[in-house]
Amino acid sequence: MSTKQSNCNNAIVIRGAREHNLKGIHVNIPRDRITVITGISGSGKSSLAFDTIYAEGQRRYIESLSTYARQFLDQIQKPDVEFIEGLPPTIAIEQRISPPSSRSTVATVTEIYDYLRLLYARIGTPYCYQCKCIISRQTIDQMIQKIMEIPQGTRIMLLAPLVKGKKGEHREIFKSILQKGFVRARVDGDIIELTAIPKLARYKAHEIDVVVDRLVMKNDIQARLHNSVEICLKIGEGVMLVNQEREKSRADILLSERYACPTCGSGYEELTPRMFSFNSPYGACPSCNGMGNCLDFDPELIVPDKGKSIKEGAIDAWKQWGALTQNHYDNQIKEFAKSFSVPLHKPFTKLPKEARDALLFGRKDFEGVIPNLRRIYEKTASEHILKRLSSYMSYRACTACNGARLRIESLSVKIDHKSIQEIMNLTTEEALKFFTKLRLEGQQAIIARPILKEIQNKLRFMIEVGLHYITLGRSSDSLSGGEAQRTRLAAQVGSGLVGVCYVLDEPTIGLHSRDSERLLRALKSLRDYGNTVILVEHDEHTIRHADYIIDLGPGAGERGGSIVACGTLHEIVDNPDSLTGQYLNQTLKIELPAKRRKINMGHSLEIRGACAHNLKSITVKFPLKTFCCVTGVSGSGKSTLVNDILYRALTRLLYDSYEVPGEHNAVLGTEHIDKVIEIDQSPIGRTPRSNPATYTKAFDMIRSLFARTQEAKVRGYTAGRYSFNISGGRCEGCKGQGIKKVEMNFLPDMYVLCEECKGKRYNKVTLEVTYKDKSISDVLDMRIEEAHQFFKNVSKIERILHTLNDVGLGYIKLGQSSTTLSGGESQRIKLATELSRHETGKTLYILDEPTTGLHFADIQQLLKILHRLVDLGNTVLVIEHNLEVVKTADYIIDLGPEGGAKGGEVVAAGTPEQVAKNERSYTGKFLRKVLQRNER
Known part of the structure; x- marks a missing residue:
């Protein structure tokens, strides 16, 4: 191991880090530099970066707050580390921190929408949504003329609005109304007599209008009406309401000295930022409540x-x-x-x-x-x-707003003939062009200057991190993990912080080789501003451009958690102990297949007329019984083609799914497959009760095995006795979890070992029954490689454990909680589950960027599994940017040439060698270099 460390005077000094599988490591991470933490899956990278460095930074910040403030925040437990020195304020930007809200968009996450709302409220030009003419202010005469159009005999009330959507008891408002001699008010829609000041709910938003006059429409009321309108406008600061009686209801007419249509007389409120918020009742479309x-x-x-x-x-x-x-x-x-x-x-x-x-x-x-x-x-x-x-x-x-989420009045306010929704429909690149070319004069230019500066800065950074193709109004829950992370990165960088430690989790996910250089420039600018950037990363290009590299290992799980090497790129490459270094210096490499499989285009799945999102009505053939890769620059339409159209169309056909596929004409060749399986990196379970044994169904067989022992039969125990999810055999003290949650006032919730079962999950009498001298709890605590040997004579269990071992998961425990598994580990468990089943040879496996979170060595292991699936007669279809995977494919479909509206075409299709020769293909350009390197 390299002993060279950075100067302690300008470093984050970590001593004795033992979080999760870390082996009490000591390391100095240079400040104001880009540091990459790498290593094989499960080696402890996230434990060091997020669970130690970031967690300690957050804990220190929260502890600096008052006891009162801390009760409203999530408390963070102190990480298992002796001490950390020189730690600046930390900001973590992970792939997914929580499920995004369907109300969240790219513009709201990056805070661009907040600036847009302010811009439209301050310099927007309102148009009448009926007459399409510019709205002007109403005079008192125009207002009276509008009121006089109400049919004779109609009862009306003239009201002056005082409070709109504000919380509080508003006692001073009511005192003021009484002092001015008014005896009635409309509070939250109800008319009340002001014999005494009403008591309102303090924390509820209220609307209060004072009743100035009540009239019955006649020809001779103009003088009284003129006087009452003047009083209304004075109290309501230029705004009044006319409430008229209708057949079964009452309705308000808004009249304003501020904005009104000169043709139809429709009145508008003063423009405010909340009028353009689809999360506010004052801006949201009433039909869909702002959902779109x-x-x-x-x-x-x-x-x-x-x-x-x-x-x-x-x-x-x-x-x-x-x-x-x-x-x-x-x-x-x-x-x-x-x-x-x-x-x-x-x-x-x-x-x-x-x-x-x-x-x-x-x-x-x-x-x-x-x-x-x-x-x-x-x-x-x-x-x-x-x-x-x-x-x-x-x-x-929504048919009312056509998906725009806002009220029609809000959508009728424009800047340079564009509504706020039309801006939201632009890509970041198009939006930057619009605001750069926007020409304003006089007072508008002065007001807009600082707002436009912030908008343009954020848009530029989004383009720098490879998000040029994404529309501002795109829903956050439709973004990939990498896109979501880079979106949040753009929001953070826009804040202009200096002296901060940014911790990022594989920011290159979802980025084509062409676009990763842009991201690297953005990260370097962050560093040059005086910030520390720590990346958990496997991308070769990023590792080669880091200032400092920490390689964890040597293995995964209990075999990992040590620093194998650390230092500059040169030091890592020259270190024979570093697995990463051996791949960087080409001592180890992922070899090309000795022979590529023959392609039979007559035996393929074919999508005709694919035109969802940005796809240009393309026809694509996926050859079956091959390893097929779909590539292309970010935003070129890969996920739309494979996930939204092909996968949904097949699940609808094979499983009667109700998910609607993206727009296309037809999918042909479906008679050649009988099953389609999507294998992603989502967790194998949502709770700590889920684990590799339960997911693979091996635990069902293990429970049955224990129930067949002589002792179990004597006691009358069935397989259900060994389930920790139901009463009977489990420990009731912890409900079969092995740990108990203890809630602490003003302190983080603590998880402590169950005193009754000592973490074994089962009660004492259940644990008395053993198989080969091991209790059911002992079996769950075994590593998979141990369990494989233990059950080698039980064929059904051995088959599953053998496959788990083959995919490189021998180091994890059978009963390890699903919440502690990485995305790569979860994906390999799913793959192993599929491999352990008896195959028909007519299955289509779809994987979307399976190399996420995987080291070079892990990718090599993954490729063996995927090619093994194809050798069994199945088809593996992968959306991928990693060229180490792409180069081993039998067939490549490259989309592009660009992202967004400039993408959606098939740029190249064929073997890796054929695509590498295609001058129009960006993938081909980078693939050519990789193929040439492998030939050396």
Whole structure:
């Protein structure tokens, strides 16, 4: 191991770090430098970077706050480390910190939207959404003329708004109203007599309007009306409300000295930032509450197979009901066919569009399928019917705002003829061009200058980190882990902090080799501002450009947690103990296949007319029984093609899934596969109870094995006795978890070993039954490689454990909690589970960036597994940027040429050697270098 350390005077000094599997390591991390922490999966990288360095930084910050403030924050337990010195304030930017809200967008995460709201509120030009003309202020005469248009005999109230959406008791407001001689007010929609000051809920938002006058519309009230309007405008500071009585309700007309349409007289409030917030009731579209979509009946789900005729049951939602209901629907269809002269035996897709729309959405003389289903859904009390109807529903763009999320008044405010939603529909690159070219004059230019500066800075950084193709209005929950991380990075950098320690988890995820150079420049600028940047990273390009490298290992799990080497790139490459160094100096390398598999394009899956998102109506063939890679620059359409179209279309066909695939014409060749499996890096379970043994079903067999022992039979124990999820054999003190949670006031919650079972999960009598002198708890505590030897004579269990061992997971424990497993470990457990099953040889495996979190050595292990799946006759389809994986593929489909609107085409397709020769392909350009390096 290298003993060279950076100067302690300008370093983060860590001594005795023992968090998780760390072996009491000592290390000095240079400040104001870029440091990469690398090592094989499970070696302790995240334990050092996040669970030690970041956790200690956060803990120190929280402890600096008052006891009162700390009770409102998540408390962080002190990491297991002797001491840390020289630690600056820390900010962690992980791939996923929590499930993003569906209300969250790229613009809100980066805070660009906050600046946009302010910009539109201060310099936006309001237009009338009815007349499309610019809105001007109303005079008192115009207001009176508008009021006089109300029908004679109508009762009206003139009100002056005083409080709108503000919390508090507002006692001073009521005192002021009484002092001015008014005796009535409208509070939260109700008219009250002010005989005494009403008591309002202190922490609830309220609306208070004073009732200035109550009138009945007549021709001779103009003088009184003029006087009352003047009083209203004076009290309401230029704004008043006219509440008129209607047949069954009352409605307000807003009149303002500030904004009103000169043609139709429609009034508008003063422009404020909250008017442009879809998270505020004052800006959100009332139909969808600012979500942009509503749960409604989906024509795609109602008619899942458009190739069927109506007679064959194309209208899935109108078949297989009870006798009476089915008879009614059959008669409805007959009447429809007669009215529109539609042949019932003709495929639905070949019917005239007018007829299809009438059948689904109805007309005056015909209710239609969707209106019929809506009516039943609203009226029925049957859980069974609701459940069935729900299966035909999906979230669709709100018809009121067309997915824009905002009120129509907010969308009618424009800057340079663009509404705030039109800005949100731009990519970051297009938005920067718009704001750079925006020309303002006079007062508008002065007000907008500081706001535009912030917007442009954030947009530039987003482009620098490779997010040039992402639209500002894109929902955060649709971003990949790498995109989400870089989005948050852009938000942090925009704050302009100096002297901070940024801890990032593989920021290169999802980045093409062409775009990673941009990201590296952004990270270097962070460093040059005087910040410390610590990266958990495996990307070769990033490692080679780091100022300092820490290589953890030598193995994973209990065999890891030590510093194998640390120093500059030159020191790592020259260190024979460093596994990373051996891959960097090409002593070790991932070899090319000795022979690539033959491609039979006649035996393939084919997508025709793929045009979802940015795809340009492309036709793509995926050859079967091969290892196939889909590549391309970030945002070129890879996930849309594979995940949104191919995977969803196949799950719909094979498993009757209700997920709607992205827009395409057809998927051909599906008769060649009988199963499609998506293997991602999501956790194998959401709770600590889930573990490798339970996920692979090996634990079911182990429990049955224990139940078949002589002692268990004598005691009458069944397999259920050995489940820690149900009462009987488990320890009731900890409910089978082995640990207990202790809540601490003003301190972090603590997890302590259960005193009753000492962490063994089971009660004493259950543990008395053993198999080969080992209790069920002892088995769960075994490493997989130990368990493999222990159960070598039990074929079904041995088969699963052998596969887990083969995928490089021999170091983890059978009962290890799923919450402690990395993404790469979870993915390999899923792969092992698939490998341990008996194959039909007609399975399609889909993996999206499986190299996330994997070291060179892990990738080599992963490739063996994936090629083994193909050797069994299956097809492996991988979305990938890592060229070490791409170079081993049998066939490559390269999308591009750029991201976003400039992508969505097939740039190249063929073997790696063929793609490498394609001058139009960015992937080919970088792949050429890798192939040449392998030939040396």
